Amino acid sequence: MKPVRLGPVDLLLLGLIGVRTRPMRAVLSALGISIGIATMIVVVGIPASSRQALDNELSTLGTNLLRAEAMVDPLTQTLPPVPESAAAMTTRIGPVEMAGAVANTHSTVRRSDRIPATEDSGLTVLAAQSGLLPVIGAKLGSGTFLNQATGSFPAAVLGDKAATRLGITELRPGEPNPQVWIGDQWFVVVGILDAIPLAPDVERAVLVGWEAARTRLGFDGHPTVVFLRAQEAAIESVRSVLAATVYAENPAKIQISRPSDALAAKRITETTFSGLFLGLAGVALLVGGVGVANTMVISVLERKREIGLRRALGGNRRQVRGQFLAESVALCLLGGIAGTFLGVLGTAGYAVSRDWPPVIPATAVLSGVGAALLIGVLAGVYPAIRASRLTPTEALAAP
Template sequence: MAAAEALRPARMWPGDVMKVGAVGLRTRPLRAFLSALGIAIGIAAMVGVVGISSSSRADLDRTLAALGTNLLTVKPGSTLTGEQAQLPLEAEAMVRRIAPVRSVSAIGMIDDAKVYRNRKIDQAETGGIATYATRLDLPATTGATVASGTWLNEATGRFPAVVLGASAAERLGVGRAGPQTQVVVGGKPFTVVGILAKAPLAPELDTAALVGWPVARSELGFDGHPTTVYTRSADSAVEDVQSVLGATANPAAPNEVDVSRPSDALAARQAADEALTGLLLGLGAVALLVGGVGVANTMVISVLERRSEIGLRRSLGATRGQIRTQFLAESLLLSALGGAGGAVLGMAVTAGYAVSQDWPIVIPAWAVAGGMAATLLIGAVAGLYPAIRASRLSPTEALATP
């Protein structure tokens, strides 16, 4: 029994496996470095491509979001008799109940409230300027910005104050907003508190005079019915929201509602996402393949050069399993070093390029973790054949090799 115990090969603990696997890397540092560098370049390419593409996609998403890919509008259509329909007073509130809708705002046209620079202007010279009652959250929903002055607030929305669209201000000869600047709206003086910049998502605002909802009802005879309801929705749900907007805004007569279709930019965004995803998968697969070939090549050469070492270890009692474990551990260590260096290099390249292009820096965690995991898997597969080949060498054959 004691003799059997003495002949049993010593067990290799995880720490021992790591030390033995590192022997080949320490004794041939230059080759190990070059092999790890090849793996690192492959992983860096994968992480860099994923990171740069993701950063580019984030910038594209930001640009397309500014173009209003998720902006939908609801307007009254025509009745069955061909007359102009009307949205219900509760249209905004009902649209807000749609779960994916993030924001809602509205304007309502005031037909009889013409706008003039002063009372001396001929009433026929309206300049094509329309007056709208507006909600205070209109800029946030439509993306409109103020070029001069300020937007309406809770106070100015209740008093004779007006914000002019860019074209409306130009036609009226109003260059700047201020407490001394007034125009005539519906026969009454209104102070120009703001002038909008061009509104590409809502061009109707360019030729509009916008007043608060409360003052429109109290001073200009506004009936409270919205004529345009603006909605922002989650990008993934734009088409679903569009399909229910008409029936939600006017349940009694959904056929009398006109709903805008999703922006063409949204379709372009989805197509770009699909193209970039395919590019990432293809380039990532090539990078991993190159890294795996490098590891396999390095380990095969290592086995050929270390046949004497393998024979000596077998003569001293090392089992085939221990030889396999040694070379497999060496392959995994080599892959891990290359993978870690490549991940760091790929993240640095992504960050540098994104900053140079003024993009948001986006490095998906799955790319780094997946790259490391794939590196270890490739290292194990690439090192398996050399490890098996080394374990099959007999001690006499290995020692006889010059």
């Protein structure tokens, strides 16, 4: 009689016998595969979510912002005297849509005049032009911004991080506005800004009016940073002439940067260890594969009588090889599916905790399952061949 052919479903059911009868061993064997696959998906998914969040953030904030900053002369340790009209001059460049400037007043700010001058807050006091907010994409969390009226009086607007450091995080309607001690006089806080990703230096600063800084803080009127928005298509052209426009006497003393590039670079540095974690995922997969192979070899030794009985009842070597190979593949595949689920869950949880859109690349999921399948085949080849080489008499005679 010809031996009965075993279909794929039959082989799968035979392969699951060892998994069902020894569940704890199966779980421990598949654990390494699960950890490796989960790590692989997390390492790929988190950077993908981060990039998507960055793309969404930049599309909202805009990538058409340029920053021209006056650099300190290394010999004289002084800033170049950038003209007060520098921001206005940049608007004469055709593609420029709006511009605004800030200047370091070199004043100190403290929460109270009772705090010693040697223990200032470490925050910068910037003179700001009234049209700065839309240029840098800033929004008010509470209060109002400096205008033509308040810009001449001792009024201040706090950046997001400056407000936290000073302990003034909101302005309550109907209550007196808090005050801060700038230089040697009180300034009333009239507004608090939300976070400004494209202008972190403004986040850490206390802003005062241009005229108030001139009359009350001894400000010389020379801007230190000029921000501008230009048409996206012409941003590089504007960048090439911006330094000469801001300070024609010596353009080399003006540093031009694009804040969105700095934000993107910062986000990239947060995922620099992705390669290391991928390596660790590979090690986990290797260890898991060795563990599965070891489990299958032990399974062959323990089930010699079963193999001998199957051979005696007409099962051929190919069927025995198929049974143990299917068991190895099923074991790794279950570990791969569990690892994929954990990886997707971990990536989604981390992305949600950071307010990022969860992005799970389909290639990562398919690669994880495919890797588990390949490891199952490689780990099961030797035990399957070893099992098929047992003769019925040798297997049935095993203790």
